[in-house]
Amino acid sequence: MTPSQSPGPGRDSRRRLVLALSWLALLLLAAWWIAPRLQLSGDLRKFMPSAQTPAQKLLIDELGEGPGSRLLLLALSGADAETLATQSTALREALAADTRFVLVANGGEAGLEAIPDRLRPYRYLLSSTLDTESFDADYLGAQLDARVQDLGSPVAALIEPLLPADPTLETLVLAESWQPETAPQRLHGVWFDAAGERALLAVQTHAAGFDPTGQQQAVAAIETAFANARGDSSSALTMTGPGVFSVEVGGRTAREAGRIGTLDSVLFALLLALAYRSWKAPLLGALPLASGGLAGLAAVALGFDGVHGITVAFGFTLIGVAQDYPIHLFSHQRPGLSPWASARALWPTLGTGVLATCIAYLTFMLSGVDGLRQLAVFTIAGLGTAALATRFLLPGLIDPAPRDVADLPWLARAWSRLARWPRLGVAGGLAIAALAIAVATFAPKPFWQNDLSKLTPVPADALAEDARLRHELGAPDVRYLITLHGSDTQAVLRASEQLLPALRELRAKGAVAGFDLAARYLPSAATQRARQAGLPDAGALRASLETAVAASPFRADVFAPFLADVEAARTAAPLTADDLAGTALATRVDGLLLRDDRRATALVALSGLADPAAVAAVATHHGAQLLDLKQASESLVAEYRVRLLWALALAALLLLAVVWASLRVPRRVLRVLAPMALTTLLVLAVLRAVGVELNLFHLVALILAAGLGLDYALFFDHAGDDRDSQLRALHAIIVCSAITLLVFALLATSSIPVLRAIGSTVALGVLGNFVLALLIVRRPALHAVNASP
Template structure:
């Protein structure tokens, strides 16, 4: 086969990968639901947290601040944005304070105003009340509010519509200037938006954020006003864009480094092309396997999966470095296959443990990695040798390699006692270093800049948004029981607010009274004759004509006969937003939530909640306990993986001594990296664990090939060349990640870069054997 034919086959392979990648991407369904990477919740707080992470109103909330122009101009921009965004299907709610009044209650619900209003809890439509109301309306008609009041008078002389609208305004709503919400300083116009897209839907959140910016640009025109936006959706869009930019830059630089190092190492432009083919094939096969086995592929699976199968880039490099003059590439890879296959199988068996973790995200990661590594190994063994021109390069003749080998050969061996002592010191440092060993607070992993977080806190305070940490939950058999429980709890919460235990609260029964309360209000509505007589008496000395209020009598009669409103009757109305966020119905039960603002005495609130069958839930504590349980699952899987990996290596090498010599660098590197991180004050998180897994795979790879080289000088030279190239490329890639501004990338990059150095040095000092003067072919000798 000619060199040109081999190149043509390589390009054909590449074209097939591009075509297959295009086909997979056409059917690929990406998921951003973080719940797939969480264990099943065990407590009510954990259950609520998991629900809120994905679909709760808190995860859908966007807070907007307009500033930089006069208050009057900002108010106009706010009104224009509300009008534009309210017509956008991407939003379930657009509130800026301008919806107070009639806009708060849709026309279809206005006949029910007497069932929604608390007025009839303490008053009746008797002569005295009606006369007082009519006298007040006379005064209102002479005021600037006349244009608002006059259309309501015939059907609503007591202005119950406005009373209901006022009661339905968010608890702790900000001040109004020029008809819209403003901050306390009167310099920022404020809006609160709720998206229809779930919090874990990055595409939907990105579309909503883009719609807000478009509405602002259209409303602002050429003015100097500026927009600031916070909230989970805004943060996720910003983080996603920044991560994509950094990942794209790092990926480009990594590709250049990979190509340059391979060309430098093998003095051939073909090496980067041939070296990338098995890795790309493995990645595509892993992706296709996950797409076939699961409903959707999680974005984290892709990110971590491609990171973990990065060890597969070493497979073709080992083949390239072990090419021998006069020996065909197929014979060269045949001699390497036992060692290469041991590394592949051991790593794949280790990841099999993730399949029993009970966490779908880890199961996806296991399938992706196992299929990807296995495919890359098989591609290196059976497909790649046919594309290599025999005698194309001889890595053993690389300038400076023999000099480096002689210097390394003079290094002292690391005795077993010294290795054990070093491990003991590292374990002591990792255990005794000050500070927490594990980081459970998810908020500390966020790459959102501190100024953005501070603005979010400020806007939440200005808008009276509820505390995102504490919430009261009351479980009930159905929605009616949940609403009644909320109504029973409300008076005591009012007392706690007056006492200073909390600043405010919100609950579903504010927006939708229970059916029992609605029926009680119906009972207080007068009959037609009674109402007409009372109205006639009230009109006796009034300037209003006697028949002006026939619509009012008709509405009262309709309300008296109406069926009480239920949750399903609010669908498609602004009231549904408040109720849906505070009344969770699932699995045949209903949970009434009470959101809290400014909690100062958690103990007092908890005691009141317990008296009414509820619980004060700490969602921060719930998130930390869930992270701890998740980490426990991962650590358990890793412990089992370590045992299976050791057994696999032992089965391949058939020597306990050789097995210990191969596993020692990997194990010692793990504890040394842990000690270094802890000594630097790093609190470990899940991403460090993922990085340690990858570091262990690299260490196993280096040690297996040094063991394969035995005490043969030429084999050691070839192995040294391969490991230098592998470790240089890996170190460069992860050193770049360590410089990222994204905490996840930084944690993985720094950990793996450190592990690469430790694994390389320890493989030389522990696994590599001394060379005897006339030793040859000692690769597989015990």
């Protein structure tokens, strides 16, 4: 609408107010619609590429669902040993009754609960006793003599209820054999550390390691149960494990995100208000940004089953680029030119930058990583919506008669000083590029960071405490596993049994301190049938028992349940993994026995691995494989990076095509792209020079910085050689870069390595792109007329 057609000032103000309120109401309605459809996920495997090798597949499965990811280690300290033992027992009983936990161990449990009553007869098939003994009169007589001694000892209360059905105490033999091989010492009936100062417990949760909500609930339940068990004592609880770290990191990330987000919002509002001397500018500038954010969330919610928390957090950081769009519109306003006309004039330049940035993120769709695809959809939808809102909605809210920023005295003085800066020619650009490449290439530290553990924000002392507790409890090594593959469960159980003697020999030689495998709890069907063959029939067993009872103080009729159990075991079908469903034993077996429709894999968890080479050789000899999950994770990261680099190469070609289609003049195209390319090289050189090893998040941040740099160069190019247009472009770019620099400088102070990598990279990129755009793209001003942009 031209000025001659515009309504009166009062009516125009009312119209703008109605439009603003309508826009805000639409945003609130969109938020109301999106909220129930937004299913947040915390599974970091969504940001991992598809596994290409068995080791990588196992790594991803174990990270999310494996028993190691569900294990929490507890230590009680600060009181005398007897008090701590009492509290440990109370804590175990409380947690064992909580459905959020599948296993709670403190050394005081009898192990009887691992076998429900319906499976008790199978003890004769699971125990190794029948491998070396026979249920004849001599063996049963010796066992009854031992029971007489037991009934006169302090363990009589435990033994007496078991005797009618289990005079040979196979249940206790099994419970003892299922104890950890490197279990800690026991004091007052529960586990303690070597110094006898801390009572220890191991807890396994139902919630997977990458279920932050479930892990948070489990941690809270443990804390509540401990508070009840502690009473008025001075004891303290220490917890470690992936779930604890997940909760701690999630809480710290939320706190830092809240702090940084609040500061960002305040700085955004203050800088816009200061730059345009108007309280309306921050409010109007926030509307396209909010529109973009909601559009991104809606797109991901509609296109994916769940929205990852990283997508939301990182996505809002990425569409922070959209804050530049209204700033360019504000800075290019001047009296005599309607906001609509200004938006139309800016749109080709603004649209080119938006399209180029969206194309860069579109390549993430080719990454094969669900999390990056979410991020691409979020960013593209967000940036596109924010740009369209700036073009087609925001002009209707802007005062049609603003003051011209080209008249600001400080801006004129700044431009006069900047005009004295030398322009960077081709030779200078090539020299900078060569120097940056040399620094980045020959810096002493490794170029790429492949160790995922170095990205963890968990404090070093917490990791050290976790290592100490794992050592005290004899928890399995989280790095090494032996794997045995077969066509089905029985095949891998048989292979595990054949490996057992070699594992025991390795333990005796000190190559490994301990091991755990599914066959320890569930023998193969072949082994169970062999043990069945060793059980006497009902008549023979009754005769042997009568002979043994005759020489003891027991009555023969007391052991009728024993006769029934042996006969049930002799005629039963072998026990399978499916039969264990719903039992505590299933938890142990399922963590060491992976099954699908095509194959089965048995895992051997190792503890105290001292000689990987010797263990690997033994594993290979038996058709097994020693997996180094650290090596698997590093190879996964390397393959991920190669795929992403190819995607970025494609993005660079598409970006070049977009800029070429927009400018169509080779000199202009090179001038616009040069600052972005040189800045990318300089940022890499600076990071490498200070010893930073690059990771995935540095690459993603470089894309963001490149998108910002392209915008700066495009708008300096758009200004041409008109002084007033140059001043307006400079004002917009100063405001944009100042806000972006402050936002990402705050991220660079974060204690979260990922946020710190993004913040430092983008902050360096903003500085480099701003300076190089001035040195390369700006043109000398020829005149100072008030021409349209």
